[in-house]
Amino acid sequence: MVTTRRRAYEPRDYKPKRRKTDYQRQAQRVSRACRICAVDAPRYLSVMNPCGHAVCRACSLKLRWDAFENGTPVRCSTCRSEGTFVQLNEEFVANIPDGAEAEDSSDADDERALAEAARIRAAASAALSAASAASDAMQPVKEASIRAHHALVEALRAELALERDGTCDEAHRTHRKSTFVKDLEERAKLADIEMDRAIEAAQTSTDRMVEIKESFEKIVAHVLQLIDRCKQENEGCATRGLRFSRACRACSTESPLLRSFFPACGHAVCRECADKATAREADTSCPTCHKEGSAIPLFEEMTEC
Numbered sequence: 001m002v003t004t005r006r007r008a009y010e011p012r013d014y015k016p017k018r019r020k021t022d023y024q025r026q027a028q029r030v031s032r033a034c035r036i037c038a039v040d041a042p043r044y045l046s047v048m049n050p051c052g053h054a055v056c057r058a059c060s061l062k063l064r065w066d067a068f069e070n071g072t073p074v075r076c077s078t079c080r081s082e083g084t085f086v087q088l089n090e091e092f093v094a095n096i097p098d099g100a101e102a103e104d105s106s107d108a109d110d111e112r113a114l115a116e117a118a119r120i121r122a123a124a125s126a127a128l129s130a131a132s133a134a135s136d137a138m139q140p141v142k143e144a145s146i147r148a149h150h151a152l153v154e155a156l157r158a159e160l161a162l163e164r165d166g167t168c169d170e171a172h173r174t175h176r177k178s179t180f181v182k183d184l185e186e187r188a189k190l191a192d193i194e195m196d197r198a199i200e201a202a203q204t205s206t207d208r209m210v211e212i213k214e215s216f217e218k219i220v221a222h223v224l225q226l227i228d229r230c231k232q233e234n235e236g237c238a239t240r241g242l243r244f245s246r247a248c249r250a251c252s253t254e255s256p257l258l259r260s261f262f263p264a265c266g267h268a269v270c271r272e273c274a275d276k277a278t279a280r281e282a283d284t285s286c287p288t289c290h291k292e293g294s295a296i297p298l299f300e301e302m303t304e305c
Helices: 020-024 056-069 105-164 170-239 271-279
Strands: 028-031 044-047 052-054 085-089 259-260 268-270 296-298 300-303
Touching: 044 296, 052 056, 056 085, 056 105, 056 170, 105 170, 105 268, 259 271, 268 271
Parallel strands: none
Antiparallel strands: 028 300, 044 052, 044 085, 259 268, 259 296
16 A cells, blocks of 8 residues: 655645646647637637737638627627737648638638728718708798798788789889799799709708718728628638648747737737737837837646547
8 A cells, every 4th residue: 555645834635736648738729710600620729918918810701890880899709808900920830721811811801891880980970960961951941931932922022912903003013023023933043042052052961961871881881891700711621631830939838838928910929928029118019020018928738539
């Protein structure tokens, strides 16, 4: 029977923890699975800045689009913190076929689509304000036109009454028609012209709103196509046999357990190299591309092989 020596401060039922053997360490690997759709090997990973949680690009675009539609800030699906998504800049272990990267879409397509949607929404807001202003301006013009026509009708009725009564001679009646009634007719015509202009402005605003609505429907369809394309890229990633390298680009460690990434460029390095780069107050830049910026811890989950 093998006995284990017990220290004086250890309880009698104490069992020392076994250290992990090399085989057990090799049996662990870092998972690239998306935290939302659970895709095992997504083509692109988008990391939330500043919390460091990663999801696939399709889910990150869906989160950004939902936040855009609801008018709310983008939040991490894991910790619910506000931030922005940054695409992780990764390298392939094996050579990919020629033109394979050209077939894939990029994160710039997502940014352009969201920027175009924001521009269309701003144009829609401006067109809605213009339509509201045109509608508000039409009401006083309409009232002025009605008053002018009512005044003209009353003047004509007064002229008919004078003719029936015979209390006004021909010269006086001619003078009234040439001055008073003519002035009322001109006012009515001007009111009609202003009314036509107001109607035309309102119609122009309505047509503009229809055009903006069609443009927004197109950009919505384009964003949905981008999301579907990202999902297809995730599915085709395993089919094409693409494997990604976890090697640190600074110290060339093959598979560091902990990594950090630089949001300014998207490069990932081991936590030790990132801490060294951050500790240098004079030069806080990425050790790979030397772009200015601080590193953020990248949270990755460990899985058993």
